[in-house]
Amino acid sequence: MEAFSFATSSDLAQLSLHVRIDRLDGHQKAVPYSYLLKRPDLRHRASTTNPNSEVYITAQIWADSKPLTLPAQTSYKSFKNARLWNEWLSLPASYSNLPTSAQLAITVWDLSPAESQNSTLHAVPFGGTTIPLFDKDNTLQKGRQRCRLHRHKAADGLSGTTTPWTDPPVRKMHKDASENTIDEQVAEMQRLEELLKKQEMGEIPENRWLDNLVFKRMMKIRNEALKVEASAQTQHGKSPSHESGGEQQNNVDESDTELFYLDIELPRFDHAVVFADVEYPPPPMSNIKVETDSTVLQRPPPEVSFGPGINVNGYGEDTGRLIRIYDPEIGMKDNPAETKHLRLMRNQQTDALDRDRKPNVTVRDELNAILNYGPLREIKFKERDLIWKFRYYLLRDKRALTKFVKCVNWREPIDAQQAAPLLEKWAEIDIDAALELLGPSFDHPIVRSFAVERLKKADDDELLVYLLQLVQALKYEAAGEGDDSSLARFLVTRAANSFTLGNYFHWYLMVEISDFSDDQEPTHRELFAKVEYDFMFELEKTPSGVDKRNTFKRQGELLTVLTKISKDIRFSRQDRVGKVVQLKKFLGDPKNELVNIEPPLPLPLDPSITITGIYPEDCNVLKSSLYPIILNLKTTSGTKYPLFFKTGDDLRQDQLVIQIITLMDRLLRKENLDLKLTPYRILATSTSAGAVQFIPSMSLSSAVAKHKGSLLAYLRTNNPDDTAPLGVRKEAMDTYIKSCAGYCVITYLLGVGDRHLDNLLISPSGHFFHVDFGYILGRDPKPYAPQMKLCHEMIEGMGGDRSPNYLAFKNYAFTAWSTLRKQANLLLNLFALMQGANIPDIKVEREGVVRKVEERLWLGVGEEEASERWERLIEESKGSWWGRGIDIAHAVAQNVWRK
Template sequence: MSSRNVTYCLSRDLDFPFRVKITALEGSKQLLKESTKFTNPSTLKKLSNFQQNSDLFATAVVTLDGLPLTLPITTPYTSFRNSRKWNEWLELPIKVNQLPFTSKLHITLWEFDDSKRSIFGEAELNIFNVEDDCTLKRGRQKLDLILADNNTINLVKSTQPTKMDDLEKLIKKHENGDIISVDWLDNLTFRKIEQTNRAQSTDSQFLLFIDLVQFDIPVVFSDFKYPPPQIPTYIPTEQQPPLNQPKINTGKSSTLKIYDPEQYVSDPIEQKYRKLERSHKDGPLDRELKPTAKIRDELNKILNYSSVQELSQYEKNLVWKFRYFLINNKKGLNKLLKSINFSDETERKEALKLIYKWVEIDIEDALELLGPNFKDITVRTYAVERLKKAHDNELELYLLQLVQALKYESLTSSSSIGNSEYSIVELNESTSSSMLNASLSPLSQFLVDRALGNDRLGSFLYWYLNVESKDKPNSVYKQILDHYLKNYTNDGLTKEISLVDSLVKLCLKIKNTKDTTPKKIEALRSILDTKFKSFPPVKLPLDPSVEICGTISSESSVFKSSLSPLKITFKTTDGGEYPLMFKVGDDLRQDQLVIQIILLMNRLLTNENVDLKLTPYKILATGPTEGAIQFIPNSTLASVLAEYHGILPYLRHHHPDPNEELGVSDWVMDNFVKSCAGYCVITYILGVGDRHLDNLLICPDGHFFHADFGYILGQDPKPFPPLMKLPPQIIEAFGGASSPKYNMFRNYCFVSYSILRKNSNLILNLFEMMRDSSIPDITIEPDRAVYKVKEKFCLDMSEEEAIIHFQNLINDSVSALLPMVIDRLHSLAQYWRA
């Protein structure tokens, strides 16, 4: 390929050393008088003080931000007579493709001062055209030399271009071949240029001429693109991650960012101290060790840390030192396990001895041990043993997270349990033989065993595993699912699978029809009357406690949407009706997670005798892009306000009571106030976004609830979203901000917020187990998801401070103007879209 066909090349492709030619030095300075020899004899040591062409030598080095990148390269000795000319090429120990964009060539001229060398002058040049076209400089270069004796030179250079500057640009074009060469004309021109140069030169100015490699085409700067390093948020000090490749910014930035591969390597001094602290054998002295009052306060502070709080090295050593003192504290085991270096076999064995001597931990702490931060098979098996004591109803609340925790056991096999000296096998009377199945981990075998004994639990386990196995075909979920189906003997699950397959085909058929929505509704009802009017009883996957035997076509419909979700009303075997919405083409796993957390929070509140009348509708994802949603008859606040011009008129219309102050039955207002308080607190903690009047729903009996959880953990498509969504129409329905109902609403908010703060560890552990799931708003920042929830609990505040904080949130939400404007804009957009 000829040079005419190439416009430029990249600097990263030039894999050869950077070279520079030190050509000549022009200029002179005023010599010292002869009398100075007698008045100041020391000046004789510098030859340049009395000789115009004293011997000099040059060194060249590449620098970045004033710091050298290479060793200096020196010109050989040259004896000058009439002029200072070196004409020497220097090859620097750095390649062109290794040069940073803002690197400079620094040249120093040296002379001898008696027996030592001293600096005569210095010059510097940007290797790349930083402010122009980002190309590598080439050809002849003229540098201003700054003398070491600043008194002999004027360092202030005029900014006005001279005639010689313009001529030098033309000379460069001539050297690059851009100007046609004519010998006789070139001789005359260069003679005239030399005369002009002499006329403009001054005695106080030194010019250093150098030559860079003359390339035929421009060389544009381009750096290598390194993959971003995978740096985890939390890495224990005892673990050493693999070395990361450096990441270097490209472009005109002057910052060179290099990720230190040793930044997570443990401090050797700390490692030595740790070994000295924990190297002694288990003895009676450790068992009798008691903390002082001050240390006891520090231990209590550590025990009260949230489950996601990292421990410092001092705190880890403190927990280890007083491990026998903490053996009767159920909150201490997890803190001890966080303090263990599992790569140290001696320390690991000594610590694992204490696991089964420890007082029994709570379920929420057992869930933490099944999270991503604990990989030891003995620790995880102990957590499974604790889960065995949980009731099936309680286990159902955590089943979604337990299925996600299976991925953290994919690299461990229960067959390796026997390799540990202090393993679960020591509990021979409490260890089931099925737990030692070589093909499954302890947690997976436990879930399969419990699912085989409880059809309701088995139904949910199947659908959770089915979604994950379809989303990740080569994961451990497929193996567990096959094992579960192999041991399943009932035909109930087979009927559920057949029902869902039929619904998927029906939904796709209606969705792919190009007719209008009324035509789709007509087609749906016709198919239901023909094929699904009645069928043998089958348990509903969405709610296995409900058994269905047919459909009611007149109560079924198709929603006006691009996905055309179906509303199908099923007949139950007890003579009732069960409406649900089935859709294909949408991932329902995030909504499913939010509903599961709401159900859990509702259980936590009712355990404290606080019933906030929550109405969490059921959601089940039957595949990565399909699922069912329970349909609860309701009205959006937007439609209620449009038709009734207020929430109170809507409630009065359905349940009037003239004897009450607000004209609404007392039990209806009680439902409304309590449910508003419950969802206000829960949506704040979960960071539910995209709240508007079309996804705030209300039932005729006063139950208020939220729908559409497409944005959680602070994500929101609208600018400046409020931390809490509390429309003024709701406050107006209470009777105003000074009404008794509003005060009751606030009290319920404070009580429920306090209860949920006390159970924050359980909620945080569940989100930690979902860290590596496919939930969209968790995958954005997996390592930050649990901390976003933690921030909402305000665990660093006291109980009183947290209540005041929540009171301020309510006040800010009530007085906020921007959400009202956004709601109005949303309503207008919906109107024009309709």
């Protein structure tokens, strides 16, 4: 056998299906006037008035009598001499997702002012054809294809399609001389078509001057073949139809037979592409116990009905019902054989031997490799057995505790009985390990209680950094334990004794309670309501608890008034100037009690700030789609506290990003690396409203426009120093370089998208920072966006890519990334706790959230290779033309919108 090289369809995972619509050839004659009298609506059809009318084409993928995608449509074309599109259509499906029964249903639509039963649009089917994407050998079709068009029918993708794609069959020699002539012409046309395909595939060399002559001759032969084939069909009793439904009209002359072919082209590949299904992993196993009640076993099987045209048993008939059989092993997490082995090995008799067991050098290296696994790494059966075997030896290593907990089957009483005492003897774990034990993978009360005991040693400031995730961790409590769990009791107690902690704890809970979306389970909403009730009850036990509870009530009243005002401003029909006047009137209205707030009230956004009122005249409305309002609050210190308040937007995603930035700033400062970050405060007060701290600053687009395209000129204007190298005060330039490095690293790790010059801000002191985190974890509304936002304007502000400042920027960036990389477990565990949160970019793929962050940490790469890859990343981001194009396109769109 000759060697056969091929690729599989599963290898084309990133390649979507394309088809080129070439031309429509056919024989069409005018409709007789006598028939137009019966059907006056045909006079207005485009094809009736013009043989080269402006028809259009739709293509759709079908399989098993069901449409798989939405149809794709050709653009408008004005035809003169022939219906020629030469247009590629992209269909929303990849080759790897196509089944072997996939078909391409192509319909040519004729424009008509009258609607028909086949279409609710002002178009009727001109003809349709259905071509299978895989041939009988399960090989993907490619190259030029000539499809027979079934007149006045829309293409259907049923298994037994009524609009099949068929090549004209080559007739055998007949005694009739006229039929012999027809056979020769059709056969010659097919032969030339096959030769043309071979030349396009590179099997026949090109000869341009000779090919042009051949192509002209081919077109002439094609037209002649269409005519003789149409006349041959007339002689065999076939007549055309001018009805939209395809019914035959006996009163139409048989010589008016219409025969059309549509030329399309499918992508060509270097090798044949053979269908290969996705190899799915075996189904997980389950410990679910099923009752053996006879009533359960005697339930009738479900009725199953199949769609039209589906071949059920090979004969096209449904002769029976689908019977569902219960398999007790489906859904089990553990292998029964491995579980039995562990039961035999883990018993009280071997415990005495394991106490004195010491690993040799080889085993010690294996254990160290296992302890270095990340939180997402699955521990194999042999590795679990090894950790259990040397559990007493590992007591002194704090890294081993989470691995040990994963090795224990906590559902087995014997395992839990032996493992629980060891938790108290283990070396004290870090906070990241405690957070991992509170994640969705651990639901046993003993494990979660142990993690809470570790959290009790953290002070309020550290606990506040993780509070957002700890509130979400309440969702992972075991059934029946969530409303009275150790974690809930701990949070309630700590929040009741710290007003700052209690302030944020209260509002985090209130947002979850007010979430009535389909993504929030009613049981979780009830859980948070119970925890809020317990918090208020515990709060009243403290000496100043009643006053604190009244404070939270007054905060709620303030936010209710601000929410109403923001909504009224947003939905007001006035222009922006009118909205500002309306806002000032609302704020100054005495019945709203906002000019003077007595007694002073701690601000929910920042409880360390106590406000006494709002300045009505010093407010504004931003020109944005949601029209957020800017308020200046009076404080007890006599200073103004500016903030945004907006409705119509869920700020929980921005709140999460700012919380992570605050944590990263804390981690970097611990390593004596202050990158001058600006983690401004955000508080979501409901699922559609929230407050944002306003930082006096200017967007890069405004700064560049104001200073004639130079960000360096902006820094020089606000921080002049003639003795400095670039004329900018050294402290301001250092602040700018460090903050650029910090935010480049952080936004890369978080996969922040939709970056443009309007959401990159800079303050007069040189602090650079990002705002508007509507897209994170690698999502971006713009295609081909760079992974890191490092635009030309940012580098120009440093003095260019050849200045020492740019080199310092790269050093700061790599040091920050390397430092945060060492804290990978903490970051990954925090995102693991947020998997159940109703945050837009987390809901898209909950299971893949942690993976997306892990991919950007390059955990499996050594330090030297990581340094080289980081250098390439910065250089690629710096020279990204796509990023530059995105900034230009966004600027143009914003100018059009403002006008």
